[in-house]
Amino acid sequence: MDIRLSGVSHRYDQTEVLRDISLEIPSGKIVCIVGPSGCGKSTLLRLIGGLEQPSAGEILQVGTPPADCLNPLTYVFQDFALLPWRTVHGNISLVLEDHGIRIQDADDIIQNVLARTKLTDFAEALPKQLSGGMKQRVAIARALAVNPAVMLMDEPLSALDSQTRELLMDDLVNLWTRTPFTAVYVTHNLAEAVRLGHSIVVMSRRPGEIREIVHLDQPLEQRGLGNAELEEKQKYLWQLMREEAQAADAELINV
Amino acid sequence: MSDLTNSGETRPVPFRGGGFAPSSRRWVGLVVFVVLITLAEMGTRQGWISALTLPKPSDVLKTFGELYSTGLLWKHLSVSLSRLIVGAALGASVGIAVGVMIGLFSYVRAGLVPLVAALFPIPKIALLPLFVIWFGIDEGSKYALIAFGTFTPTVVATYGAVDNVDRGLIRMGQSFNLSWWSIVRKIVLPGAMPGILSGLRISLAIAIILLVAAEMLGAEYGIGAYILEAGSLYDLERLFAGVTILSILGVTLSICIGMIERRLLRWRV
Numbered sequence: 001m002d003i004r005l006s007g008v009s010h011r012y013d014q015t016e017v018l019r020d021i022s023l024e025i026p027s028g029k030i031v032c033i034v035g036p037s038g039c040g041k042s043t044l045l046r047l048i049g050g051l052e053q054p055s056a057g058e059i060l061q062v063g064t065p066p067a068d069c070l071n072p073l074t075y076v077f078q079d080f081a082l083l084p085w086r087t088v089h090g091n092i093s094l095v096l097e098d099h100g101i102r103i104q105d106a107d108d109i110i111q112n113v114l115a116r117t118k119l120t121d122f123a124e125a126l127p128k129q130l131s132g133g134m135k136q137r138v139a140i141a142r143a144l145a146v147n148p149a150v151m152l153m154d155e156p157l158s159a160l161d162s163q164t165r166e167l168l169m170d171d172l173v174n175l176w177t178r179t180p181f182t183a184v185y186v187t188h189n190l191a192e193a194v195r196l197g198h199s200i201v202v203m204s205r206r207p208g209e210i211r212e213i214v215h216l217d218q219p220l221e222q223r224g225l226g227n228a229e230l231e232e233k234q235k236y237l238w239q240l241m242r243e244e245a246q247a248a249d250a251e252l253i254n255v
Numbered sequence: 256m257s258d259l260t261n262s263g264e265t266r267p268v269p270f271r272g273g274g275f276a277p278s279s280r281r282w283v284g285l286v287v288f289v290v291l292i293t294l295a296e297m298g299t300r301q302g303w304i305s306a307l308t309l310p311k312p313s314d315v316l317k318t319f320g321e322l323y324s325t326g327l328l329w330k331h332l333s334v335s336l337s338r339l340i341v342g343a344a345l346g347a348s349v350g351i352a353v354g355v356m357i358g359l360f361s362y363v364r365a366g367l368v369p370l371v372a373a374l375f376p377i378p379k380i381a382l383l384p385l386f387v388i389w390f391g392i393d394e395g396s397k398y399a400l401i402a403f404g405t406f407t408p409t410v411v412a413t414y415g416a417v418d419n420v421d422r423g424l425i426r427m428g429q430s431f432n433l434s435w436w437s438i439v440r441k442i443v444l445p446g447a448m449p450g451i452l453s454g455l456r457i458s459l460a461i462a463i464i465l466l467v468a469a470e471m472l473g474a475e476y477g478i479g480a481y482i483l484e485a486g487s488l489y490d491l492e493r494l495f496a497g498v499t500i501l502s503i504l505g506v507t508l509s510i511c512i513g514m515i516e517r518r519l520l521r522w523r524v
Contacts, residue, residue, distance in 0.1 A: 074430065
């Protein structure tokens with residue numbers, strides 16, 4: 001299933017947040033969205049997943065999601081959004097309970113996603129007992145459990161320290177190489193974008209417009225640390241963003 | 256820097272942290288009770304507290320023993336407890352339901368918040384005559400009084416607690432296509448539970464106060480009636496025995512809620 005955005009604009013009262021965004025998200029690819037803070041990239045993600053309605057333009061699902069897909073558009077949030085009163089197992093079963101899956105089948109799914117995210121030993125732990133990186137892995141496992149057609153990731157690694165971020169990026173690359181998934185990945189971290197994105201959408205400051213779309217052809221599993229080509233791309237992206245970021249930083253916030 | 260330091264003198268760095276973190280010291284509460292009761296006993300025995308101001312704690316204990324052995328204790332306590340349980344359960348459950356609705360629906364909020372604010376400051380005991388006409392002179396009016404008294408604080412605590420539920424978690428529920436009812440049951444209610452329980456502590460204390468007030472205004476049995484009778488005869492031993500029962504009741508309820516909190520809120524950091 002692909003996602004197509006055509007002429008999407010959005011405003012909150014008087015503030016124009018997004019202007020005329022047209023974008024194609026092809027299935028099986030990771031599309032990264034980068035931009036200065038306040039450029040509306042998180043808003044764009046909420047629009048794509050149907051948590052908000054655009055003021056103008058339309059967002060289309062092209063094709064039907066696979067039959068075993070329980071929740072086609074599934075988010076991974078920056079703050080993890082785990083229920084603190086449920087165990088790891090309970091947090092994942094939460095999203096299966098409403099789909100009438102029998103207990104045995106649900107347990108199989110949960111075992112499977114916990115194994116894929118290396119959390120099998122922590123099924124009965126409460127979120128407060130987990131580190132930030134593990135919490136985000138639980139959130140990723142929860143997203144995988146509903147077999148999403150498109151994963152919508154809103155700065156998923158931004159709340160983590162840099163070592164954990166590296167580890168989780170490796171995990172994401174491994175997950176993708178085993179079974180490629182479609183993802184929209186919003187971040188302000190260019191290193192994450194060049195590491196994970198098949199294409200990188202650079203946005204301007206508010207009102208957010210698409211400034212350029214950069215394509216990276218190198219396969220994900222070859223993009224290790226210290227890769228010269230990636231360094232180059234990252235530098236290029238930073239040049240694109242530098243002025244926008246400076247200008248955005250100097251703006252008064254009048255929201 | 257080194258030439259400025261006086262190298263001969265060494266001192267430990269003074270400790271300035273600590274405090275502001277009360278920890279559990281179970282025996283202290285008991286010691287306070289024991290000291291106060293011992294003082295009262297000594298004072299009444301030695302005469303520097305006159306028998307008119309305070310009864311001897313040992314006499315109060317004796318009265319309590321008599322109350323127990325004659326079976327009157329249970330007779331008073333059982334009526335009172337059933338009134339408390341029925342009234343408080345009614346008030347708290349309706350209060351939680353209304354509070355959750357106020358927390359979730361704009362129209363209910365706009366319509367009921369002013370009403371609750373208008374009802375809250377009314378001394379409920381002033382309405383007892385009205386309740387007697389509405390619900391009958393016997394148990395009905397007492398249930399209604401206690402229920403009404405617990406209802407308002409529970410509503411206020413509950414909708415405040417619902418307002419404080421992390422919106423990010425609700426968004427998450429919606430993004431996974433959970434049904435409205437699932438979101439309320441699995442995200443809103445557990446998230447509001449800490450606030451609801453601390454509201455319940457206040458509501459139940461109010462319920463005990465209203466219980467006694469209702470029983471004082473017209474009941475044959477019940478702790479309130481017992482205290483009123485003792486008071487009008489100026490029988491201080493019995494008065495204090497009754498008051499002690501109330502205190503024990505309050506402490507027991509508070510312990511019960513503490514246990515429920517520990518059980519339901521284990522997940523809290």
